[in-house]
Amino acid sequence: MRTLVQGGLVIDTAPEVVVRPETDVLIEDGRIVAVGPGLSALGAEVIDARGRIVLPGFVDTHRHVWQAALRGIGTEGDLGYYFDHVMQARGTRYRPSDVAASNLVGALECLDGGITTVQDYSHVQGSVEFAEAAVDALDRSGIRAVYGFGPSPLVGGTVDADAMRHVADLASPRITIAVASTGPAYAPFDVVSADWALAASLGLSVVTHIDRSEVTQTPIALLEKAGLLRPTTLYVHCNNLSDDELRLIADSGASVSIAPAVEARLEMGPAVAVRLKSLGVPLALGIDTVTSAPGDMFSLMRQILALGYNSFTAAEVLQLATIAGAQALNLPDVGSLAVGNQADLILLRTTDLNLAGGLTDPVATVVTSAHPGNVETVLVGGTIVKQNGHLVSTPLESALTDLATSTTHLFA
Template identity: 85%
Template sequence: MCTLVQGGLVIDTAPEVTVRPEADVLISDGRIVAVGPGLSAEGAEVIDARGRIVLPGFVDTHRHVWQAALRGIGNEGDLGYYFDHVMQARGTRYRPSDVAASNFIGALECLDGGITTVQDYSHVQGSASYGEAAVDALSRSGIRAVYGFGPSPLVGGTADPAALRQVVAAGSDRITVALASTGPAYAPFDVVEADWALAASLGLSVVTHIDRSEVTQTPITLLAEAGLLRPDTLYVHCNNLSDAELKLIADSGASVSIAPAVEARLEMGPPVAARLKALGVPVSLGIDTVTSAPGDMFSIMRQILALGYNAFTAPEVLQLATIAGAQALGFSDVGSLAVGNQADLILLRATDPNLAGGLTDPVATVVTSAHPGNVETVLVAGQLLKHNGHLTTPTYPEALAALTTATTHLFP
């Protein structure tokens, strides 16, 4: 099956950000086969992209998708408040059905705002059934995801090997699995060693929070001394790490996901993006949690510019939200419109009032002015998941009802 996205202003992100007016994107069997003017394919489904900005879908490298049912409840306090009121008071009440309802709506929220790939850090596990419910919901949404399975930091301990294997088996072409470890910031080091060994035995990447810690102030040094620094590790936040610790991450080839809106709201430490760039640490963007911050990538891109990150230009910020995120998650065929890549792309209405007049510098316009309401079309692997400004999900009313049931249970 072929799809021709025709006549749009095409912005690509690799190897550098480029703008191609009045260009086409030809898709076949879920992958990009050509980009340029005047393309054609007999029998192709045509998407009219005139007056539209076409760009790769955003990649969110850190999000607790299961918290969609808790939207806004963590906005009144710092990280301690989050642990008390989100993780403890509500997270411990979740059932697998609540995870499924939250993950489905959370994934649709991503797609609606142009996020086509998400790293779902799921630390609400009671058993494998929680993970299987989450993976099934992600699969039904159509999104591409790296599902991070691991225990809550409130419980601690190692990831359950049998449960993790069950969740890995539940994955699919679009849903892969990582081990979401409580890590050296929250767990004794024997737990860390067990998690890293389990991930290695299953060929999985590791994702872990590195924020304010009562366990150690030098978590990366501990990993280095134990020989556990790996390139396929994604460290999240890292606001309070020293330059020496961050340099260890850079030298290991690993990446850091920052969530500037949540980090600022929960008082997790000084902004770290500029230091990461200066030290050569690959950096990408995450939403983190909608309990304390907006759930769209446009808001996060503006946060990068607004928080004094003078080291980043608008094209560089767009790369953080796309190709850098793909690389952080280990994808070689996502995050840009290169021929052969997955056809994960979005179309924005350039004629909307907040984008009109912005085609002189369309990259800066997208980064500084666009919002989810401008997202008209979303494709993942060539599948049309949002069209004419509306999600194509036929079961959305039932999904809303399931989320209402979950919320009623979580807030008795």
């Protein structure tokens, strides 16, 4: 199947951010095969991109998608409040059907706002049925995902090996599986070692929340001493780690996912983006949880630009939301419009009032002024999941009905 996205103002993100007016993107069998002006439309379905900005889909590197039904309930307090009122009071009430309802709506929210890839850190597990429900919902949404399977921090312990093997078999062309470990900040080191060994035996990456804690003040140094530093590990937050700890991450080739909106709201420590950049640590952006922050990447990009103290240009912020996220998740063929990449891309209307007059510097305009309502079209692997401003991958009305039913149960 051939699709031609024709005549748009194309913004690509790698190796540098470039702007190409009146440019076409040709897609065959779900991948980008050419980018340039005047490409042949012979035999292709044409998407008219005139008056549109065309750019790679955003990559959200850390999100608890299962919390969509709990939107807004964590804004009144810090991290302790989150554990008490979100994880304990509501998270323990989840059934597989509730995970399915939240994961579908959460993934659709991502797509609606131009997030085409999400790392779903799913720590609401009661059994493999929870994971099956979560992965099925992600698949039905049409999103690309890295699904992280792991225990609730309320329970702790190692990732169950038999369950993890079963979950690993749920992988598909759009859904990658990862081990979501409780990690060295919050668990005894024998638990950490077991999780890392399990991931290695299954050929899976590890994603873990990490910071200094009462368990350990130097979690990264402990991993290094045990020979467990790997480029395929994604560390989340890291606000209170020392510079020496962050340098160890940089030297290992791994990345850090920051969620500045949630980190600030839950008082998780000082903003870390500028320090990561200065120390050469690869970083990317994550929404984390809609219980405490907005669920769109535009809001997060604006926050990084505003709080970056002139350390980040608009182009660098756009890269954090796209190609840097793909690299952090070890996805070599998303995050940019390079030939051969998956055709994950989004179209923004430049005729909307909040983008009007912004084509002199379209990169800055996207980062400072755009919002999910400007996202007109979204493709994942060349398949249209949002068209003419409306989601088309799965029936939205039934998804919202199921979420309402779930919310009623969770707050009963």
